[in-house]
Amino acid sequence: MGRPAKFNREQLKAAALALVDEQGLASLSMRTLAAALGTGAMTLYNYVETRQDLEILVVEAVMADVRWPKAMPGDWREEVRVIATALWHAVRSHPQVIPLILTRRSRTPAVFGAAEALLRALARSGRAGHELLVAFRAVSALLIGMAQAELAGPLTLQAGESAEETVARFRALPQETYPRLIDIATVATESSAEAEFHATLDLLIEGLAAERAPARGRRQRGSKAVSADRMQARR
Amino acid sequence: MGRPAKFNREQLKAAALALVDEQGLASLSMRTLAAALGTGAMTLYNYVETRQDLEILVVEAVMADVRWPKAMPGDWREEVRVIATALWHAVRSHPQVIPLILTRRSRTPAVFGAAEALLRALARSGRAGHELLVAFRAVSALLIGMAQAELAGPLTLQAGESAEETVARFRALPQETYPRLIDIATVATESSAEAEFHATLDLLIEGLAAERAPARGRRQRGSKAVSADRMQARR
DNA sequence: ACCTGAACACCGTTCAAGT
DNA sequence: ACCTGAACACCGTTCAAGT
Numbered sequence: 345m346g347r348p349a350k351f352n353r354e355q356l357k358a359a360a361l362a363l364v365d366e367q368g369l370a371s372l373s374m375r376t377l378a379a380a381l382g383t384g385a386m387t388l389y390n391y392v393e394t395r396q397d398l399e400i401l402v403v404e405a406v407m408a409d410v411r412w413p414k415a416m417p418g419d420w421r422e423e424v425r426v427i428a429t430a431l432w433h434a435v436r437s438h439p440q441v442i443p444l445i446l447t448r449r450s451r452t453p454a455v456f457g458a459a460e461a462l463l464r465a466l467a468r469s470g471r472a473g474h475e476l477l478v479a480f481r482a483v484s485a486l487l488i489g490m491a492q493a494e495l496a497g498p499l500t501l502q503a504g505e506s507a508e509e510t511v512a513r514f515r516a517l518p519q520e521t522y523p524r525l526i527d528i529a530t531v532a533t534e535s536s537a538e539a540e541f542h543a544t545l546d547l548l549i550e551g552l553a554a555e556r557a558p559a560r561g562r563r564q565r566g567s568k569a570v571s572a573d574r575m576q577a578r579r
Numbered sequence: 580m581g582r583p584a585k586f587n588r589e590q591l592k593a594a595a596l597a598l599v600d601e602q603g604l605a606s607l608s609m610r611t612l613a614a615a616l617g618t619g620a621m622t623l624y625n626y627v628e629t630r631q632d633l634e635i636l637v638v639e640a641v642m643a644d645v646r647w648p649k650a651m652p653g654d655w656r657e658e659v660r661v662i663a664t665a666l667w668h669a670v671r672s673h674p675q676v677i678p679l680i681l682t683r684r685s686r687t688p689a690v691f692g693a694a695e696a697l698l699r700a701l702a703r704s705g706r707a708g709h710e711l712l713v714a715f716r717a718v719s720a721l722l723i724g725m726a727q728a729e730l731a732g733p734l735t736l737q738a739g740e741s742a743e744e745t746v747a748r749f750r751a752l753p754q755e756t757y758p759r760l761i762d763i764a765t766v767a768t769e770s771s772a773e774a775e776f777h778a779t780l781d782l783l784i785e786g787l788a789a790e791r792a793p794a795r796g797r798r799q800r801g802s803k804a805v806s807a808d809r810m811q812a813r814r
Numbered sequence: 815a816c817c818t819g820a821a822c823a824c825c826g827t828t829c830a831a832g833t
Numbered sequence: 834a835c836c837t838g839a840a841c842a843c844c845g846t847t848c849a850a851g852t
Contacts, residue, residue, distance in 0.1 A: 347816045347852060374845065385845085386818050395845060446681040446727055456757055463759035476759070477766045482779035485724025492681055492723050493716060522691055524698035524711070531712045544717035551786025582833060582835045609826065620826085621837050630826060 351381065353391050353401065360398060361405040364440050374398070396448070403450040406441050410434040410458050420468035421549050427462045428483055428545055435491045436537075442495045446488065470556050479552055486548055490541050507533040586616065588626050588636065595633060596640040599675050609633070631683070638685040641676050645669040645693050655703035656784050662697045663718055663780055670726045671772075677730045681723065705791050714787055721783055725776050742768040 359380055364372050374395060378385040392398045412430040416423040435445055459480070466479045514522075514529035594615055599607050609630060613620040627633045647665040651658040670680055694715070701714045749757075749764035 349816065373843085375843085384818050386847095387816085389846080390816055443682050447678050447730070456752065456760060460757045460760045463763060467759060473766055474770060477763050477770060478775055478778040478782065480763060481725070481728060481775050482721065482782050485728055485779060486717065486720050486783075487724065488727050489720025489722065489724035490716065492727075493720055495682070517691065522695045524702060525691060525695045528698060528712050528715060531708055535709060535712060540713060540716050543713040544720060547713065547717050547786040547790055548721075548783055549786070550789045551782040551784070554785045554789040555782055584835065608824085610824085619837050621828095622835085624827080625835055 349390070350383065350387065351391060355381070356388065356391050356398070357401045357405045360402050361438070361441070364402055365438060369440050369443060372398075372402070399444050400448050400450055402441055403444050403448050404452045404454070406434060406438045406445065407450055407452060407454045407458075410454055412458070412461065416465070420465050421553060423465035423468065424462065424483065424549055424552075425542075425545060427458060427465060428487055429542075431458055432487055432490065432541055435487075436494070439494070442491055446492055446495075466552070469552055482548055482552075483545075486544060490537075490544060493540075494537050584625070585618065585622065586626060590616070591623065591626050591633070592636045592640045595637045596673070596676070599637055600673060604675050604678060607633075607637070634679050635683050635685055637676055638679050638683050639687045639689070641669060641673045641680065642685055642687060642689045642693075645689055647693070647696065651700070655700050656788060658700035658703065659697065659718065659784055659787075660777075660780060662693060662700060663722055664777075666693055667722055667725070667776055670722075671729070674729070677726055681727055681730075701787070704787055717783055717787075718780075721779055725772075725779060728775075729772050 356377070360372060360377055363377060363380055367376075374385045374388055377398070378388055381387075388398070392401065410430050412427050416426065435442065462483060463476065463480055466483070467476055469479065471479050511530055511533055514526045517526060519526060591612070595607060595612055598612060598615055602611075609620045609623055612633070613623055616622075623633070627636065645665050647662050651661065670677065697718060698711065698715055701718070702711055704714070706714050746765055746768055749761050752761060754761060
């Protein structure tokens with residue numbers, strides 16, 4: 345007894361991310377990761393509860409290097425922009441992991457830290473309680489949604505498809521039924537994910553600024569007494 | 580030769596969706612679906628190319644029943660709201676399929692039709708070309724992102740966790756480091772996905788309305804000549 | 815405490831043989 | 834043309850035996 349550990353979670357994390365980055369998500373399995381570490385599959389279970397647990401580890405590895413300046417320039421809009429962009433860049437630098445990011449959830453200091461920073465920035469717009477939650481959800485959703493668009497957007501290239509082929513695919517649709525869709529598909533091939541992300545984020549931030557209507561009350565902070573009156577069934 | 584087909588894609592589609600709805604996504608396999616149809620696994624390959632193909636079929640099944648009124652009430656904002664909400668409801672009514680929706684892409688008339696309708700509504704805000712693309716991306720991303728939030732949101736309940744347990748989990752975090760995160764976690768347990776979706780959508784629509792700045796030129800329609808000047812590297 | 819091979823109950827898919 | 838069983842090369846994970 346008292347046998348010294350051969351590995352640790354940090355090593356698995358790094359090896360798993362490297363494997364996914366280099367060989368793709370499909371290449372990750374308990375057996376392949378073990379082989380990459382020079383051991384048997386069962387050894388991994390000393391560090392990881394299940395395969396899902398391993399996948400969460402990979403997501404954590406990606407989110408771990410989100411960095412943003414703590415001293416913030418300018419107003420809250422710029423602060424929101426910087427933090428959201430930092431998160432987006434972290435996700436984008438490991439495109440193979442995106443399906444896991446969409447699908448697994450990591451509860452790690454890196455993510456919590458970014459969330460808290462984002463909340464702090466959004467709170468500077470004058471929001472608290474449910475309004476702050478909504479603002480946070482909106483920015484998060486946009487981020488995740490734009491990451492997903494990169495993976496499988498209806499207008500982006502398919503795997504191994506050229507821009508010309510994509511346009512051709514859309515042009516093959518009935519022109520009278522989908523005029524705007526066909527048009528936009530053409531535009532999309534000349535656009536960049538980076539530009540689109542910033543433009544959509546600006547759109548949302550514009551909304552956050554516009555809706556910061558002064559006289560609406562209900563601005564107490566740290567309260568659980570946020571009323572639910574405006575919350576129900578809008579249509 | 581000339582042997583009559585025992586099934587068709589439509590039947591597989593319906594059976595697969597029913598299986599996922601009732602038994603969960605993990606229960607879907609070529610073998611289980613075949614068994615549900617009373618045949619062997621290999622028979623399915625007469626209708627479906629691969630397992631991925633089958634998964635896309637399931638996504639199509641979900642998107643197939645998106646419905647929205649063709650005659651639109653009120654202004655373009657209301658129109659955007661109605662279409663986005665219709666899409667969101669379709670997704671939400673099959674929560675087990677969400678991971679597939681996030682991860683696979685369906686190119687089906689139902690989805691194209693909804694996209695075209697959304698584009699038409701957004702175009703009424705005075706957008707065309709790249710601006711229209713951005714508006715479309717933003718609404719789509721918000722939709723997808725809010726669907727994902729339901730699956731794995733950092734503030735929502737974990738599987739089989741009560742609201743109290745969620746709050747407790749967040750309260751266990753260091754209060755000085757994550758004051759707003761802890762606060763918002765409490766607020767989230769009293770909120771509803773429906774209310775949050777509508778609120779975030781309104782936020783974005785507000786931004787779409789605010790950014791509809793008049794004198795900015797470049798409004799030609801159906802053109803591929805949308806310039807890329809404002810598109811590059813914002814920061 | 816940690817390591818690990820054998821084994822089990824699954825997968826998706828190829829192949830070859832049927833009608 | 835469509836059907837289908839056998840087989841192959843994988844999975845994640847349990848178990849039991851090791852140190």
